[in-house]
Amino acid sequence: MxxxxxxxxxxxxxxxxxxxxxxSLACQHCGAVLDARDPxxxxxxxxxxxxxxPPKLPIGTxxxxxxxxxxxxxxxxxxxxxxxxxxxWDEYLLWNPYKGFRWLVESNGHxxxxxxxxxxxxxxxxxx
Ligand SMILES: [Zn+2]
Numbered sequence: 001m002x003x004x005x006x007x008x009x010x011x012x013x014x015x016x017x018x019x020x021x022x023x024s025l026a027c028q029h030c031g032a033v034l035d036a037r038d039p040x041x042x043x044x045x046x047x048x049x050x051x052x053x054p055p056k057l058p059i060g061t062x063x064x065x066x067x068x069x070x071x072x073x074x075x076x077x078x079x080x081x082x083x084x085x086x087x088x089w090d091e092y093l094l095w096n097p098y099k100g101f102r103w104l105v106e107s108n109g110h111x112x113x114x115x116x117x118x119x120x121x122x123x124x125x126x127x128x
Pocket of ligand 1: 007008009010011012027028029031032
C-alpha cells in the first residue's frame with residue numbers, strides 16, 4: 001500500500017511505500033527526513049547534502065530474488081575507517097508484505113542478501 005503527498009520541506013512529490021509499516025522516509029529531492037506516521041508528515045531532520053552518487057537500485061524498484069517479489073524501500077550508506085582507509089557500502093532495505101524484510105548489501109560490486117532472524121541463535125556447544 002502506498003500514498004503520494006508533497007514533501008513538508010520542499011513540496012516535492014513523495015511516495016510513501018509500505019504505509020502503516022514505515023516509520024520515516026527521506027525526501028529524494030531535498031534530503032529531509034519526514035515522520036511517515038504523522039498525517040502532516042512533520043520534519044524529523046534536515047540535511048544540507050544529498051546522498052552523492054545515485055543508488056544502484058533506486059528506491060521503489062521492484063524485483064524478484066529466489067522467487068520472492070521484493071521492493072526497495074530504503075537505503076543506508078555506511079562507511080568505516082580502518083587503518084586510515086575508508087571502506088564504504090550500501091545497505092538496501094527490501095520488503096515483501098507477506099515475507100517481511102531483507103537487507104541487500106552492496107560493497108565494491110559484491111552483493112550479499114541478509115534476512116533478519118526473530119530469535120537469538122542457540123549455541124550448539126560444539127566448535128567447528
Ligand atoms: Zn523534500
